[in-house]
Amino acid sequence: MSTTGRPAAERSILAWMREPLWSDDEARFEELALALFAHQFERCGPYRSFCERRGATPSGLRHWWEIPPVPTGAFKEVALRCFPAERTVHTFRTSGTSTSLRGELHLDTLELYEASLLPTLCRFLLPDLSPGQPEATILALAPSPAEVRDSSLSHMFGVAIRELGAAGSGFFLERGALLVDELLAALDAAPPQRPLLLCGTSYAFVHLLDELERRRTTLRLGAAARIMETGGFKGRSRSVPRASLYLALEQALGIPLERIVNQYGMTELGSQFYDGVLRDPESLRRKLGPPWARVRIVDPETGDEARAGQTGTLVIHDLANTGSVLAVQTADLGRRIEDGFEVLGRQDGAEQRGCSIAAEEMLEGAHA
């Protein structure tokens, strides 16, 4: 245990995130996960008590998957932090209304968050970046982090633009309005040979499609373009099946289906998962993530690993979550596919709080 209050495993985790080649090292993950669990067990009182009630202590666990996961809903109820509140440097919040509780991820450093997101984003969205082509045009259909400081999605886009964005990159949703003219100008100005990433929430893309249709405009973005969309529609005023959305995007923007990537992430997690289509277009569409985050498909009746092909609850162990808890029980169902997984939707009764919703509320507000 570190005397600085930071987990001793943190340096090793950061080093793993910064390695140029990913290694799917089970023993390494296990060692770091158990060490990080010991730190979180000691520093986070509510989590320690939660684990003790389940008979889980650092000395008693042998495997990373035995680390008790905390349900995402608990992030709304309890401040899950392993450091004194005054050391909080940033708090991300789930979307929600002024009257509803919002989940909060408190961070005492953004270093791991950013160290995790960048190589993952590069690997699954910008695999064509190289020393000779280190930048991409990144156009975000989302508000900037300056406008919504507590949005993890905006922060992620902000980091991507800061570290990888070429001139012309930026945010194209401002005070609830999609900046369509500016976006079209930016798309027009983007060099065709440079990687182009158009990223945003599903709802923002739906609004973009609506606006293009209203203008009777279609685009033919070049072969270097790709889309990243995230979030869902369930419970919202408009719902567009993902397959329909992708077809509409292909037709309106000229970006083929195999260059449209869904991201699976959540405020409570430091790491994200992406469709592997850009890296592996020949294989089944499935979610893949970094080696420092593991996904289990759990049978909710037993808490054990679901059988092969069986649908279960997605439980994620993420070493990027050093300051909170590394094991998170999501409200989503999923199924294992080869070396990845697919997300099958959210529990019926679970509250809706995807990143997409805040953007939708802003857009609807602008159109009201």
Place this chain on the structure above:
Amino acid sequence: MRLEDPHALRALLDELREAGAKLRRRPQHETLDALARVLDGWSDPGSAWRARLLEQLPAATGFSPETVRAGLDLALAGWSGDALRELVQRELPPFARLGSGSPWTAGFACTAVLLAGSIPMPTLLSLLTPLVLRSPLLAKCASRDPVTPLLVAGSIAETDAELGGCLRLVDFPGADPERMAALLEAECVVATGSDATIASVRARIPPTRRLVAHGHRLSLAALGGEALRPSLRSDVAERLALDVALWDQLGCLSPVAVYAVGDAAADALAEALAAALAALEQRMPRGRIDVQTASEIAHQRAEAELRAAAGARVAVHASQGTRWTVVREDACAVRPAPLHRFVRVFALSAPAELLAAAAPYATQLAGVALEGFGAETPTLARGLADLGASRVCAPGALQAPPLGWHRDGLGVLAPLARLSDPELLV
């Protein structure tokens, strides 16, 4: 039951209108007598129709056979032919005096019924009531219960073939707009379902057409000090557990939250309720659930455990697996209700707090089981009724509403009727 195209549905409506016109030429008492015999059959535990329902419903709906048997025994005991006659007298007093100068009561030329859910009693009632008014009906079956409508229709046809010809069942996806539009051309529409379903139906029906809608509802329970004395606690907990467990808590009369006066009383009630649910599980097991539901139950349990770990006065009493759950909550709040035998227990500091605690549920409140409040009972019952509860009863009786229960604050027959005042004939 057939999957009709929109044209065939319209033709079916016309056929039914003709059948209804023919039915109305028969003496009214014949129809009522036949329907009373049908209901007597269903209320008889030894009847062939009950036996077939017991045999077929578990596989179709996922309820355990024991749950189906207990639910039917309790609910149908009072649903007799005589109860139907009393209901007619109460809600349609001019009924027996048609043509006498009193207001005339008549059913619509045709009624469309949209069935929902997997509990058989609402289906039985929904299929009988238009016929009481001699309105033929076209019913769209619920995907979760394909069994009950067929058996009820069969029992009517067996009792009175002409009456049986006035009831037709259809099945098509609710999202099919063309078929739904055709069905909703009936002169009266009775719709049961989620709030989204009701809103969708309402949007498709002209304001001049009769719509009787039953949306999403839930129930509560509240226990005062008298009911929670140690000597009585087990008894009331067992009755409450029955209210929770019957139909696996999927009915609108299933309590999702229980209020007890006093922290210690709430603690003790939660323990007693857990013990009662565990005992019920042995003789009346919960039915099968899908992985989404199981996942949500697991999620809600874990969330409550974490709140307990963080110092809140929360306790989770639960079975192995997800078969039943009692969460003793810290403070009154509306929390997710995964159902399937998942109930939360809240503490009130005084009986007067009950109405404030129930207020957030007001628009969706169906029933409240109430006991142990002594002289305050009438005031509380009245307050709950004012909030929107259409039924206040004792614990253990929630799942046995009388035939004439004013579900959603409505009559059973009157909303399906047209009344006319023939003043010139007086």
